[in-house]
Amino acid sequence: MNAAWGEQTRIEAAKELLAQSVDSLKGSANLEIALRVYGHQSPITPTFQDCNDTKLEVPFGQDNFDKIKSYIKTIKAKGTTPIARSLEASAEDFPDYNARNIIILITDGLEACDNDPCVIAKKLHDKKIGITPFVIGLGLDLSYLEQFKCIGSYSEAESKTAFKNALKNVVSKALVNTTVQINLNDITRKPSETDVTMFLYKAGTTDLKYTYIHTLNRFNYPDTLFIDPNIKYDLLVNTTPKVELKDISIKKNTHNTIIVDAPQGFIKTNLINGNKPHEIETRITLENDHKTINVQDINTVDKYIVGNYLAEVLTLPRSYHKVKVTQSGTYNIDIEAPGLFTYKCSNLTVGQIFVLQDNGVWDWVCNLNQQTTSGQWYLQPGQYRVVYRQKNIKSTVYTYTQNFRIFSNKTTSLNL
Secondary structure, eight states: OOSEETTEEHHHHHHHHHHHHHHHHTTOTTOOEEEEEESSSSOOBTTBOOTTOEEEEEEEESSOHHHHHHHHHHOOOOSOOOHHHHHHHHTTTOSOTTSOEEEEEEESSOOOSSOOHHHHHHHHHHTTOOEEEEEEEESOOGGGTHHHHTTSEEEEESSHHHHHHHHHHHHHHHHOOOEEEEEEEOTTSOSOOOOOEEEEEETTSOOEEEEEEOOBOTTSSBOOBOOOTTSOEEEEEOOSSOEEEEEEOOOTTSEEEEEEEOOEEEEEEEEESOSSOOOOEEEEEETTEEEEEEEEETTOEEEEESEEEEEEEOSSSOEEEEEEEOTTOEEEEEEEOOEEEEEEOSSOEEEEEEEEOTTSOEEEEEEOOTTOSEEEEEEOSEEEEEEEEETTOOOGGGOEEEEEEEOTTOEEEEEO
């Protein structure tokens, strides 16, 4: 705990934030707190560690907040880490086993003595001692998480800010009996979808109460949230397109599950045979709605709700694709690399460029710029025709046409 943590040591940061947390608990109904400390009495040496160095420094009481804060200031990290013995001893600290008894364990180390915290946790359970430990690990290697799994809920804190948030969250869990999880179900109705922002509004209003990025915990299950059960909510899940659930009620003093159907797959845009980067965008709409829901860059993958879409590739000429997004599948849109078309003319010219479609029809692509005597476009590979005449000649018979072909990564030039 004496390791540096920014401008403080871990122990100094923990003492500061723990004292603030004790302050925040003042006035809470039906709440008593106590303070047990370990590794603070006997210094550890190369040949000795005191595995009995654990002590209830401030017993449970109705108004002992200031006493606990005062003692916190005096704590020094000297000794070893007897987590198991401290857990076992803490079972005798609680004055009433019929109450909701909770331990918040703060450590920056693993069990350093001979006892196994998992064995102690089982012994407490077998004695029907209803204790719920919350473990906050300060800067611990996440590979050690499994060693705390048997004790209780684990929160990692890699920084002082993370510790502050973890401590606040754990205290909320300890004080509030109303919890919520939001299941973003896939096509098989399993809550596997995640990593998307969620807004919780007061129902029927634009009063935003909570903002979360949906998270699966280390057991791959939706994380537990704590929200006020006294109002109803409208939930907006910011998938593409968004999913809404309105007028949600939260039941008090129980665990609530909000189920949202949000099965998703992917659309990937690929530039094939390109020898240099191109800025090509693809406009995505729902099959039966022409409103743009996303504009996706070339060579990217974006996630979409399962369903049917239209993709308009914003090349010259445009290309269109019917897209079917399936659960966890990837629909690939392959886009050929364009070629460069350039032209020059001796006088200002009016004209248009057309592309020959597979059905034999010439479709308009773009207009020549009447204000210049040269121009260029990146065009998709294919057969083209330019139709033009000099701007200052007022006779239709002076219309000319030239056919040309565009190849990927090559330049085609015409003199008009």
